[in-house]
Amino acid sequence: MRDALYSHVQRLPLSFHDRWPSGQLLARGTTDLRSLHTFLSLPLTFLPVNVATLLVGCTLLLVQNWFLALVFLIPVLPLVALGYFLESRYALASRRARDQGSDLTTLVVDSVLGVRVIKSFGHHRHLTRAFRLRAHRLRGTELRKARVLAALSALLVALPEAALGAAVAVGAVQIADGDLSAGTLLAFLAIALEMRPAVTSTGLLLAMSGEAATAADRFFDVLDEPAPADAVAGSPMRRTPAGAPPAALTFDHVEFRYPDAPAGEPAVLRGVDLRLAPGETVALVGATGSGKTTLAALVPRLHEPTGGRVLLDGQDVTTLPRAELRGQVSVALDEPTLFSASVAENVLLGADHADEHDLARALHIVQAHDFVQELPHGVHTPLGEHGMNLSGGQRQRLALARAVVGEPRLLILDDPLSALDIHTESLIEAALRSVLATTTALVIAHRPSTVLLADRVALLSGGRIAAVGNHDELLHGNEEYALLMTALGSAGNLLHSGGTGEFR
Numbered sequence: 001m002r003d004a005l006y007s008h009v010q011r012l013p014l015s016f017h018d019r020w021p022s023g024q025l026l027a028r029g030t031t032d033l034r035s036l037h038t039f040l041s042l043p044l045t046f047l048p049v050n051v052a053t054l055l056v057g058c059t060l061l062l063v064q065n066w067f068l069a070l071v072f073l074i075p076v077l078p079l080v081a082l083g084y085f086l087e088s089r090y091a092l093a094s095r096r097a098r099d100q101g102s103d104l105t106t107l108v109v110d111s112v113l114g115v116r117v118i119k120s121f122g123h124h125r126h127l128t129r130a131f132r133l134r135a136h137r138l139r140g141t142e143l144r145k146a147r148v149l150a151a152l153s154a155l156l157v158a159l160p161e162a163a164l165g166a167a168v169a170v171g172a173v174q175i176a177d178g179d180l181s182a183g184t185l186l187a188f189l190a191i192a193l194e195m196r197p198a199v200t201s202t203g204l205l206l207a208m209s210g211e212a213a214t215a216a217d218r219f220f221d222v223l224d225e226p227a228p229a230d231a232v233a234g235s236p237m238r239r240t241p242a243g244a245p246p247a248a249l250t251f252d253h254v255e256f257r258y259p260d261a262p263a264g265e266p267a268v269l270r271g272v273d274l275r276l277a278p279g280e281t282v283a284l285v286g287a288t289g290s291g292k293t294t295l296a297a298l299v300p301r302l303h304e305p306t307g308g309r310v311l312l313d314g315q316d317v318t319t320l321p322r323a324e325l326r327g328q329v330s331v332a333l334d335e336p337t338l339f340s341a342s343v344a345e346n347v348l349l350g351a352d353h354a355d356e357h358d359l360a361r362a363l364h365i366v367q368a369h370d371f372v373q374e375l376p377h378g379v380h381t382p383l384g385e386h387g388m389n390l391s392g393g394q395r396q397r398l399a400l401a402r403a404v405v406g407e408p409r410l411l412i413l414d415d416p417l418s419a420l421d422i423h424t425e426s427l428i429e430a431a432l433r434s435v436l437a438t439t440t441a442l443v444i445a446h447r448p449s450t451v452l453l454a455d456r457v458a459l460l461s462g463g464r465i466a467a468v469g470n471h472d473e474l475l476h477g478n479e480e481y482a483l484l485m486t487a488l489g490s491a492g493n494l495l496h497s498g499g500t501g502e503f504r
């Protein structure tokens with residue numbers, strides 16, 4: 001079940017991950033599955049034993065003396081009804097406790113991952129208070145659960161005792177009347193007492209079954225989320241054969257709206273038309289929040305367009321198997337994500353079958369070979385969680401290496417050089433030029449220096465491509481572009497453009 005959960009979560013679309021907090025998923029894979037495990041290993045074996053004991057016991061009692069047996073068994077009816085009522089209350093409380101526990105986990109995950117920000121803003125006191133509040137709420141729910149369980153257990157102990165007392169009293173009267181032998185009453189009591197542990201332990205078993213049912217519900221909450229049919233986790237990416245020609249990329253009136261966007265808000269992309277010829281490098285420029293990253297994410301189908309089409313070599317990407325599509329398209333998103341694995345593993349994530357040679361080449365391109373060599377075990381040095389033991393620029397270079405290692409037919413770089421000093425930036429730029437020469441590329445750029453890597457520039461504005469041209473044309477012909485580049489770029493970079501000076 002854990003395997004199924006993990007691989008399903010891997011296959012689920014990004015829109016699912018936007019909705020589901022990490023703690024909820026984490027708790028489902030750990031505590032929920034553990035309580036199912038506990039249920040399967042203990043209560044599940046005891047329940048049939050208990051049921052058999054009770055059935056055989058009741059039959060023997062009825063055969064021995066049906067009148068006494070009825071006196072003993074009649075309280076069972078209210079017991080079942082009350083037990084059912086309490087059990088359903090317990091199930092509700094148990095579900096709430098689990099959801100609250102998961103919220104608590106989310107808070108812990110967030111604060112562990114964001115520990116640097118939290119410390120530097122002195123935010124820990126606030127978080128501790130938030131944690132205490134949630135923990136207190138969870139404690140309240142757990143106490144409610146304990147109370148219901150206590151009531152259930154008390155009922156399951158007291159009612160059978162009372163019934164047994166009644167049976168003994170009636171039996172004594174029958175003996176006095178000479179209707180019953182003392183031996184028969186003793187035998188009756190012996191059987192009834194033998195059944196007692198089965199009745200009293202049923203309370204706990206029911207509670208554990210309730211917990212397991214809740215856990216199963218929560219497990220299937222995730223497993224029932226539909227995953228795209230061809231998003232097979234673990235299916236190898238098909239790597240482009242070496243020397244495959246660059247791809248053509250076309251955005252044909254692409255529209256996109258995030259599923260959780262507020263109703264009145266306009267869609268992020270409202271009819272993007274753009275064509276990248278094979279081998280061409282196009283820079284995508286736009287104000288922050290204009291939808292550049294969103295547009296880039298549509299190509300490897302991290303999101304599906306809500307209108308229009310994205311075409312790779314004239315073929316709608318939605319008709320391509322994902323494994324094939326992602327083997328041809330490589331993406332470095334704006335936030336470099338590294339995993340708790342070695343440098344080599346992090347980079348080679350970008351391509352199956354890539355070897356040491358490809359790794360070295362990629363590290364050279366992104367100017368990472370020097371600092372990687374200085375790490376204690378070179379490319380085999382394990383990176384800390386999220387690569388936090390590297391500098392921002394080093395992380396960015398490794399993420400970039402991952403994008404170029406597989407020699408993709410289409411390369412998408414989201415602001416690839418943002419965290420680098422000018423010297424490293426120019427070194428990488430020089431190396432990137434050789435990569436960009438052999439592939440089609442969409443480079444999202446905030447700075448004139450990055451824009452200059454491209455053959456053409458497209459300006460994304462108002463959810464559309466507002467202008468296309470080369471850097472100089474747009475700088476002089478398009479006010480918005482000029483503003484973006486002068487506001488964000490440095491004066492030194494502008495000198496590149498050979499402009500008239502009005503923007504310096």
Ligand SMILES: Nc1ncnc2c1ncn2[C@@H]1O[C@H](COP(=O)(O)OP(=O)(O)OP(=O)(O)O)[C@@H](O)[C@H]1O
Nearest residue numbers: 018258261268287288289290291292293294295334
């Ligand atoms: N997962 C999401 N769910 C809902 N809305 C989102 C999501 N991601 C982004 N948005 C919204 O979509 C818009 C475009 O975001 P996007 O990340 O594409 O901008 P961008 O052009 O890449 O900006 P930047 O230059 O700052 O990286 C923003 O208004 C943002 O609030």
Ligand SMILES: [Mg+2]
Nearest residue numbers: 292293334414
């Ligand atoms: Mg972005």
